[in-house]
Amino acid sequence: MTIGGIEEGQLEKLQNFLKNNLKIPKINLEIKNTIFFPEFSHPKIIALQGIIASETKNKINAFLNLLQQELKFIPKNNHPFTPHITIGRVKGYIDRSQYEFKYENECSINNIDLMKSTLTPTGPIYEIIKNYNLIS
DSSP states (O other), X not given: OOOOOOOHHHHHHHHHHHHHHOOOBOEEXXXXXXXXXXXXXXXXXXXXXXXXXXXXXXXXXXXHHHHHHHOTTSOOOOXXXXXXXXXXXXXXXXXXXXXXXXXXXXXXXXXXXXXXXXXXXXXXXXXXXXXXXXXX
């Protein structure tokens, strides 16, 4: 889940919130086919569609709503959580049909990483700040 740019002083508040409130069960993710974001205009993201149990999706959405209510520095996102695996980002125009493919697989998600990304001219550099285990 992308939280966006937060200031160093807010990081401790976010970490405490995650430690005390991240009560999401381990996620069984079914992976299907290619999807694009935004859905109805020129895509900026190419991803694989993720399918999870509706109960798990509801818990994730409730957690995200609580996160945004409690930590006012987290930007409000009016879209419900859409499980997906990002394959790449698009800088210009693409023909979607050239990038669509069929795919099917499954995986389990057992933890969530709080990550820092540092933007560089050659692309972002990612660093794990903290790892949070999901509930068994």
